Amino acid sequence: MKYISRERLKQENLFTAGTYGMIKGARGYLVGMIIKNSERAFENFGYCMEEAIIHLTSLGIDTCWIGGVFDRKTFGRVLDIGNDEIVPAVIALGYSASRRTIRDRIVRWSSKGDHRKPMEQLFFDQNLETPLEMKPDSRLLPLLENIRLAPSASNKQPWRIIRDANSLHFYLNRDKLYSKLIPNVDLQRIDMGIALCHFEFSAGEAGIQFRREDFRDPPCLVPDHFEYTISYSLILS
């Protein structure tokens, strides 16, 4: 992971620093690369970058994930990446403007950036037909709420979690059309890594211990376009 100042990017003659004018006035970019086709690389990338973002946010620095429209090649050149590597996304850093521009409002409206799906569409009890019911004082509630509030590409919120006893199984509700837009970069698996980061940090904050478990055979019955990612065993004593 590296920091690239806007001055450094400008030396590369990038039009408004590689984001084609979508981001203005960013002080710099947090960037990282992955090795193409390596296992869980997108999830790990999402996790690590979001961990940094949480830290930066606590310091009062504003951030924006950019995975769609930016000049991957030039960022890659600045990072001196190899042929087997790729820059999946970058994070713009700065201080947000006090008023949104019209263009910003249109982009935000089109991705419904201010909305999040309700809990019952994301979290389930043993199978996808049964939404997870939780008492208001449940220790799990803040953990799931922090997943629900996580950022995701085009705000698609692709994570689905099925609880079975003390296990939580994480699935990706893949949007196939969306995946074709940027063929080499799996933005939705980055989203999943972000959600795992929110989950693990929230569990740490709530003092809930957990163990990661990777079942070879997906543990629940789900539709074909659901992709099993990982499970957590919670120690709720």
Ligand SMILES: Cc1cc2nc3c(=O)[nH]c(=O)nc-3n(C[C@H](O)[C@H](O)[C@H](O)COP(=O)(O)O)c2cc1C
């Ligand atoms: C992997 C990823 C890629 C994203 N790519 C872009 C992007 O290219 N341009 C953009 O304006 N926002 C991008 N976003 C920001 C999302 O649109 C935003 O997180 C979502 O709409 C929810 O808004 P919020 O984070 O302000 O709550 C991206 C977010 C993620 C997680």
